[in-house]
Amino acid sequence: MTQQFEVISVIGLGYIGLPTAAMFASRKMEVIGVDVSPATVDTINSGAIHIVEPDLDTVVHQAVHEGFLSATLTPQPADAFLIAVPTPFKGANHDPDLGYIEAASKAIAPVLRPGNLVVLESTSPVGATEQMSAWLAEARPDLSFPQQAGEASDIRIAHCPERVLPGKVMQELVHNDRVIGGMTPACSAVATTLYKIFVEGECVVTDARTAEMAKLTENSFRDVNIAFANELSVICDKLDIDVWELIALANRHPRVNILQPGPGVGGHCIAVDPWFIVSSAPDEARLIRTARVVNDDKPHHILAKVDRAVAAHLDAHAAKDAGQVVIACYGLAFKPDIDDLRESPALEIVRTLAGSHKGELLAVEPNIETLPAGLGHARLVGADEARAAADVHVMLVDHHQFRGSDVPEGEVIDARGVWR
């Protein structure tokens, strides 16, 4: 069956597209990766990668070296196209921005041929796959699409959302079950054949709209559960209860499994996707919206604690002013043991402190070499220097380097339960 796909094209070579392209290429398929960034294309064609993901570098290096994977700026004809471009939100209402999907659709439309399969992998609001198919049909009136021709369409269209966890992408791509949402059963069948090239998990077939909603539901479920933990942590601060002990006790109940509180929810997925549900059902999605608000509010709660800690330090050191108080923040990434700072609540906290705190601001992040722009006078230092120099210590990300470390001297704010 796999011979029906000789050439596979992946549009968007980011955190999902590149590992997916590399996985097909590792199964000896000819893969053409397409990206709008010349730097990304050059890096991949040299056999290197532009993102951090365990084991991805060796797979890409080998695939490029053996001639199975190449990258280009312009789409080429292929048998299957997978679109893995960003779907951010825009505006105060957090409406989904399908601009990248539209651009990718218009870019591949000229090279589509009868018999092609087009799969949308990007996390998308309900209806985006049908919209993508409409854009393709508009650009190629000479071809028929499922919305016009049903099972007899020239082009097959499906939504197969990615569900892999950053840091474990190469394992999860192979072993996770896959939701396959074709616009018709024939579309689902062809897409299943494609994914079976490397997926060892089950390929579960549904329709495109349910597949879109399934992905949004998974990430909203996690967001709501993290919001519960974050709300508990705020309540416990008020009632002077150790939230970590509380959750550990409650989790001893056989049917309770509370997640961990933190400085907020980051990354490009869980902090974004629930808004797609809210945007399509604003009056009904009350709990999902509230969870987003609770999680987005958590960095402000931590910042208020930092303010109180600085005030407490000044109370105890009457000769000092605020400009002489040294604050150290431990961790900038959006979660432990990665270098990804995208939508990181820890980064937001340090950025806000850089704007408000006059004294020295130290940032400890073992996974990066230089600080990103926008952090003002913050200085990247090692953990030992921060522990020795700071008056106020703020634990934001429980990287393995920090776990098990002694509680530092001075005022301590621990958003992760590392220094309990």
Ligand code: SAJ
């Ligand atoms: N977090 C907590 N407490 C917890 C768990 C997580 O505060 O108990 C925070 C993390 O620190 C981080 C954020 O939540 O800031 C998200 O981290 P995560 O590990 O929960 O998830 P992501 O964003 O790395 O990946 C998620 C995954 N979705 C689910 O687990 C339902 C992944 O499977 C998806 O493929 C990915 O989103 C995606 O691309 O949509």
